[in-house]
Amino acid sequence: MIQLKGIHKTYFGAQPLHVLKGIDLDIAEGELVSIMGASGSGKSTLLNILGILDDYDEGDYYLAGTLIKHLSETRAADYRNRMIGFIFQSFNLIAFKTAVENVELPLFYQGVGRRKRHQLAMEELEKMGLTDWATHYPNEMSGGQRQRVAIARALVTHPKIILADEPTGALDSKTGVEVMQLLKKLNSEERITTIIVTHDPNVAAQTNRIIRIKDGVIEE
Amino acid sequence: MIDLDSFHELLQTLLRNKTRSFLTGFGVFWGVFMLIALIGGGDGMKEMLNSNFEGFATNSALIFEQPTTKPYHGFRKGRMWSLNTGDIERLRQQVPQLDVISPMASKWGVQAVNGDHKFNSNVKGELPDYARVEAPKIFYGRFLNEMDIAQQRKVCVIGKKVYKTLFPNGGDPCGQLVRLDSAYYSVIGVDYGGGNMNVNGSAEESVVVPLSLMQRAFNMGDRIDLIAITARPGVAMSDITPQIREVVARAHDVDPTDEKAVTVFNTEVLFGLLDNLFHGVDLLIWLVGIGTLLAGAIGVSNIMMVTVKERTTEIGIRRAIGATPRTILAQIISESILLTSVAGLSGILFAVLILQMMELGFTEDGIVTAHFQVGFWTAIGAAALLAALGVLAGLAPAARAMSIKPVDAMREE
Numbered sequence: 009m010i011q012l013k014g015i016h017k018t019y020f021g022a023q024p025l026h027v028l029k030g031i032d033l034d035i036a037e038g039e040l041v042s043i044m045g046a047s048g049s050g051k052s053t054l055l056n057i058l059g060i061l062d063d064y065d066e067g068d069y070y071l072a073g074t075l076i077k078h079l080s081e082t083r084a085a086d087y088r089n090r091m092i093g094f095i096f097q098s099f100n101l102i103a104f105k106t107a108v109e110n111v112e113l114p115l116f117y118q119g120v121g122r123r124k125r126h127q128l129a130m131e132e133l134e135k136m137g138l139t140d141w142a143t144h145y146p147n148e149m150s151g152g153q154r155q156r157v158a159i160a161r162a163l164v165t166h167p168k169i170i171l172a173d174e175p176t177g178a179l180d181s182k183t184g185v186e187v188m189q190l191l192k193k194l195n196s197e198e199r200i201t202t203i204i205v206t207h208d209p210n211v212a213a214q215t216n217r218i219i220r221i222k223d224g225v226i227e228e
Numbered sequence: 229m230i231d232l233d234s235f236h237e238l239l240q241t242l243l244r245n246k247t248r249s250f251l252t253g254f255g256v257f258w259g260v261f262m263l264i265a266l267i268g269g270g271d272g273m274k275e276m277l278n279s280n281f282e283g284f285a286t287n288s289a290l291i292f293e294q295p296t297t298k299p300y301h302g303f304r305k306g307r308m309w310s311l312n313t314g315d316i317e318r319l320r321q322q323v324p325q326l327d328v329i330s331p332m333a334s335k336w337g338v339q340a341v342n343g344d345h346k347f348n349s350n351v352k353g354e355l356p357d358y359a360r361v362e363a364p365k366i367f368y369g370r371f372l373n374e375m376d377i378a379q380q381r382k383v384c385v386i387g388k389k390v391y392k393t394l395f396p397n398g399g400d401p402c403g404q405l406v407r408l409d410s411a412y413y414s415v416i417g418v419d420y421g422g423g424n425m426n427v428n429g430s431a432e433e434s435v436v437v438p439l440s441l442m443q444r445a446f447n448m449g450d451r452i453d454l455i456a457i458t459a460r461p462g463v464a465m466s467d468i469t470p471q472i473r474e475v476v477a478r479a480h481d482v483d484p485t486d487e488k489a490v491t492v493f494n495t496e497v498l499f500g501l502l503d504n505l506f507h508g509v510d511l512l513i514w515l516v517g518i519g520t521l522l523a524g525a526i527g528v529s530n531i532m533m534v535t536v537k538e539r540t541t542e543i544g545i546r547r548a549i550g551a552t553p554r555t556i557l558a559q560i561i562s563e564s565i566l567l568t569s570v571a572g573l574s575g576i577l578f579a580v581l582i583l584q585m586m587e588l589g590f591t592e593d594g595i596v597t598a599h600f601q602v603g604f605w606t607a608i609g610a611a612a613l614l615a616a617l618g619v620l621a622g623l624a625p626a627a628r629a630m631s632i633k634p635v636d637a638m639r640e641e
């Protein structure tokens with residue numbers, strides 16, 4: 009499903025920062041993988057490249073057999089929309105939209121009609137046990153509820169891959185465990201390839217495979 | 229691009245962020261309002277200025293007498309002299325370029341009386357063709373005619389203030405009698421002409437009677453106080469002024485070069501002045517108008533810029549879940565168009581309302597004295613101009629929004 013060969017990434021700030029120094033990585037379909045590493049080791053950078061949110065400088069990245077390199081913004085947007093579901097540490101919900109409107113948004117960009125969109129979004133919220141919260145705004149919900157809305161939004165397009173950047177980072181340990189159980193369940197029941205960035209060993213322990221990043225390379 | 233679904237998304241974004249939308253729209257609203265109000269106000273002001281000279285023939289002059297300032301034919305300077313009826317015929321014979329030559333005699337402070345009601349008026353003796361120099365605004369009845377003169381009818385045309393004071397109950401006063409000194413005159417008309425040219429006293433406070441009648445009633449002999457003239461088309465009054473002065477001066481033993489003694493007051497100069505003033509007003513309106521427009525557009529651009537910065541996360545999220553840069557561009561521009569047109573239309577509406585109120589304030593007896601209201605197409609034109617400016621103003625922020633990468637949203641924490 010995912011194949012990385014010699015990926016390099018340098019941030020050209022005031023001082024160039026060579027973050028990824030040749031990443032080689034294979035992730036098969038249906039895997040549940042965690043990426044661990046110290047803060048600043050480049051975990052998010054790697055995940056952003058996997059999510060086609062950011063470019064890389066050197067190497068090759070194949071996603072489901074397609075080389076992801078120098079894509080046009082429109083193609084990239086389309087891949088993100090259809091192939092990938094994102095879950096962020098800070099949820100990244102749109103504040104002035106209700107839960108169900110947030111979940112509908114990826115479908116809006118797919119051009120799905122309003123009624124159909126609403127129906128699919130409601131189904132997804134129901135799976136998350138949030139039917140009663142559909143018309144609430146993010147600031148009216150707890151962190152765990154918000155993250156479940158974000159998961160519903162990631163799942164509504166039936167993506168091949170879920171990319172989660174510290175999904176439990178902003179949650180207390182109890183809700184963190186709940187969210188992890190949810191992700192595990194999705195992985196086992198729907199066979200969605202799931203990659204979770206974390207620095208929490210308890211979270212990593214629940215995944216099938218742990219990838220460690222150090223000094224810009226992978227040491228498994 | 230703008231299907232119902234996108235429109236709904238647009239409307240939601242604007243309505244859920246009311247303060248932001250309001251602030252953005254206000255610049256446009258104010259710009260349109262100022263522009264329309266300025267145009268309307270300027271037009272109304274011009275009309276008000278113009279109304280001071282309302283009904284006054286443009287190519288005209290007034291001839292009147294003053295003490296001589298030069299000795300002539302053995303007479304010392306400072307001598308008082310007087311125009312008379314004979315000058316009319318002389319001018320007609322010797323200055324063929326003149327069209328209307330109409331004399332006027334006047335007397336100040338004559339009590340006009342109707343029963344218990346009294347008014348201190350100016351009595352003016354005129355001939356019918358005086359109407360061709362200063363057009364009366366007849367509200368009731370008519371102006372003097374040739375029959376009044378030929379039959380020496382004891383009739384009068386009264387001014388607006390005279391009418392309001394002598395006939396406080398209103399209604400058509402024609403046929404009723406008004407006493408001036410000891411003689412009674414039958415009212416044949418009411419003149420609402422409010423022009424401020426004030427030829428021998430304002431029209432509003434005047435009682436106009438046939439010239440010969442006046443000369444007899446007030447023992448004036450053939451003396452007149454003023455001759456109003458208009459030049460034939462194509463003749464410049466200033467070109468024939470020396471000729472006019474000479475004809476009049478020679479008959480009265482006045483130095484033909486004595487510009488003070490035979491004063492020829494040329495309205496050409498006056499209207500020229502007015503023209504300059506109007507051009508000045510127009511220039512001012514355009515300067516202020518364009519300034520406001522620019523300020524409005526720059527304001528919109530600025531606020532949109534801040535808005536886009538504020539929305540980095542939102543836009544980044546949208547991009548991360550599948551919005552293309554073009555979608556974002558379309559969204560920002562559409563937001564700008566929608567905001568601009570709604571705000572612009574409100575601005576027009578508000579300005580039109582204010583102008584209508586001003587117009588009502590300048591309406592007397594159902595007659596609008598100054599039109600402040602702007603034309604339909606002026607309003608539409610202003611709105612279109614501002615909408616276009618609004619879109620232009622939205623371009624820079626939209627370009628900035630387009631350059632937002634999805635990762636930017638993630639970093640903003």
Ligand SMILES: Nc1ncnc2c1ncn2[C@@H]1O[C@H](COP(=O)(O)OP(=O)(O)O)[C@@H](O)[C@H]1O
Nearest residue numbers: 019021025027046047048049050051052053054
């Ligand atoms: N856009 C950027 N520009 C410059 N430096 C960056 C940028 N994003 C991240 N970095 C730097 O790259 C390094 C790796 O960042 P990141 O991938 O976020 O680490 P992690 O997620 O493992 O904590 C950090 O030192 C960070 O400061």
Ligand SMILES: [Mg+2]
Nearest residue numbers: 051052053173
């Ligand atoms: Mg990180």
